[in-house]
Structures are given as C-alpha cells and as structure tokens.
Amino acid sequence: MKSTFSNPKPLHAAIIMDGNGRWAAARGWPRTAGHRAGADALRRTVEAAPSLGVSMLTLYAFSSDNWKRPSAEVGALMNLLQTYLHKETSRCVENGVRIGFLGRRDRLSLSICAAIESAENATAGGDRLHVRIAVDYSARDAILDAATRLRAAGEINRENFARALAGGRDGPRAAEVDLLIRTGGEQRLSDFLLWECAYAELYFTPVMWPEFGAADLEAAVSEYYRRERRFGGLALEPAAS
C-alpha cells in the first residue's frame, strides 16, 4: 500500500506502550489481561505503520526497571513476548517486517533468547518495516555501556559514540527518533532512548495502550507533520512567490 503521507523521508517512530495495567484494573481484570490486550495493540500498530510512512518502529516492551514488578507479572510478560514471537514471525516474513531487539539478553531465560534469535534470523530480509522491541532495556545503561567500550577503543566523539550505541565501531549510528509516542497519559521518558530522542517530537496521548490502533498512530503521525523541526536553527522562510 502506498503511504498516506506524501513526505519522502521515512519516519522512525518509537512508542512507550504504557497503560496496560490501568486499562485492565478499570475493568476489574488482572493486570495480565491488560498485557494480553496490549499484544493485540502491538500487532495492529505493526500492521498500520508502513502505510503511514513509518520505516522503523522501536517499541518499549520491558524496561530494566520493570524487574521490580511481582515475579508473576514479569513471568506473564515474558510468556506473552514468546507467544507473540512464535505467532507473528511468519506473518512478519510475509509482510517484509524485520524484527530486532534492544536491551540486555543476559538476564533473559534461554527460551526467550532462543525465540528472539529465531525471530531475528527468520525476518532478517524484511525491508518494509524494521520493528525493534526493547526488552530489559535501559537507555542509561546502554549509554554507559557504549561509553565504556569506546573508552577502551579510541576517541570519543558524537559520531563514534552514536556507532558504539548501535553496538559496533564501523556500523550504522544509533537511529535518531523522529516521533516519540507515549500512551497511557504519563508524560515522561522512563529511561527510553535518551540519546536517540535528542530532537524527537514528543507526543503524549491519554489512550491506554490496549486501545491503541491504526487511527491513533495516524493521529500521531499527522501531528508530527504539523510540527516544525528546527534543530536549533531558524524557521524556514516561506518560499518567495
């Protein structure tokens, strides 16, 4: 499908998928019911993104601070991730969606790590949309990690640092976020993509993540195109007539 937006530059959108627990509690349901409904919202969002001109979608699924939650909730979230990957990988392959992950893997179970690797390998050829799921992710830890590796390896400058943050020395730079969306009504970053969001347009919506869908993503992208990004410079002069 052709993009709804005619702007030629594909977008990197990042989403803090928040509000699952409150959405479930408001219905008298356990928090895990909210997480299950959240997995459906994830599916809808991934499906809608390419036609809205989004080529990279980075999704916050589990923060390093989320380990503080009760072990039953953590276990349910990990099971959902595994089920999501098992169910969705073949659909992603069919739809040209590449799946990748951000965050630490050393605290994840072997079966989650295996599911992650298998999804990454199976979808490596996808070139329509790059979905990156952040699991056991902390931006501050990612920054410290990159700085530690760079200190041992050579000169620290923005360019090298951005490559180190993406995990390599000569590879791509960490992808700058164009549009950061947070659902659930809170207006904070909660340790997500702190470097990459330096000039991101921030979009906060009261919609709880389980209710988020294509129309909400479209509203966020439309709002993005109404904003003027100046990067510290001046507004563009209107073209002389």
Ligand code: IPE
């Ligand atoms: C987001 O929803 C999912 C995760 C953080 C894993 P929450 O579980 O934080 O839901 P609320 O914010 O408590 O409603």
Ligand code: IPE
């Ligand atoms: C951020 O949400 C993490 C994810 C959405 C995965 P939280 O619910 O954990 O953030 P805080 O605690 O409200 O800042």
Ligand code: MG
């Ligand atoms: Mg929350």
